[in-house]
Amino acid sequence: MGNRSHAHERAEEGRPRAAGMRWTLAGVALVVMIGVGTFAWLGMTAPGERQEAARPTEGSSPVSATPGPTIGAAPAAGSEVPPLTTSDTPANRLPALPAPRALVSTPLPADGFASGTLVAGFPVEVAGPVPGDDVIDTSIAVDDTTAQVTLTARTDATAESVRTHYQQAWAALSLTPGVTSGAELTYSDSFSSVSLAFGQNSGTGTVYTVYAVLRAE
Incomplete structure (x- = not known):
């Protein structure tokens, strides 16, 4: 009686594991089928057709990578902005007025x-x-x-x-x-x-x- 009970318990424990194995095998089979289908499509498609499919459609703008500045690279000639100096005077600036001076001097004349x-x-x-x-x-x-x-x-x-x-x-x-x-x-x-x-x-x-x-x- 005890042996029969233990056997029944082992059988019940094995059922979830068996179900899990079935789902795992089904997933692996699905992945294999997708891979085989993709390989077969690539084999049937000519290289020229694959290149044509990779080209951008008419009206779309191709994306071109613009290289950015390289870290630590020296600036190109002519790219530097020269610093302003005290001698740089805007062309539209009026010349400085002469310093005022007294038009009479002492001693002043009598009334x-x-x-x-x-x-x-x-x-x-x-x-x-x-x-x-x-x-x-x-x-x-x-x-x-x-x-x-x-x-x-x-x-x-x-x-x-x-x-x-x-x-x-x-x-x-x-x-x-x-x-x-x-x-x-x-x-x-x-x-x-x-x-x-x-x-x-x-x-x-x-x-x-x-x-x-x-x-x-």
């Missing part, structure tokens, strides 16, 4: 006023009349190292010609044009400020006034 002529020490280079014009009056007022000067003159020329004269004269002194109002003209830098204004035309010519504030330091 004064003159009618029909230039007062003593008047800075003609900065605020003198247009050559040939009639001087009506001039004045100087000094405060420490700053001089305020005024010129009033009359001309038979047009206001435009007077304006052009002072534009050229003050630009030659490296003064910078400023904001104008009406017929007025202004130029300045960190030391000096000059302006031109026109009076009413009385029928005897054009009257104009030059006013300047000039610092010696």
Whole structure:
């Protein structure tokens, strides 16, 4: 009775193993059949047909491998970007303006006023009349190292010609044009400020006034 029971148990244990072996053999047989079929297809297909099948279809873009840079390789000639130097100046950059300078120096002239002529020490280079014009009056007022000067003159020329004269004269002194109002003209830098204004035309010519504030330091 005990022997029969043990035999029955061994038979029950062997059934799962036998089923597993059958599934394994079936899988191996399937793989062998697939391999045989593929080999047979390759044998029946001509080499030219296999190459034709491997070519890309019309309209598709072939993928080409582009070699990248090699690690540690020296850069090709002409591929380097040269560093900027302090001497490289953009072509559209304006040249530097000259450093401003004082147009008068100490000792400054004494305060004064003159009618029909230039007062003593008047800075003609900065605020003198247009050559040939009639001087009506001039004045100087000094405060420490700053001089305020005024010129009033009359001309038979047009206001435009007077304006052009002072534009050229003050630009030659490296003064910078400023904001104008009406017929007025202004130029300045960190030391000096000059302006031109026109009076009413009385029928005897054009009257104009030059006013300047000039610092010696």
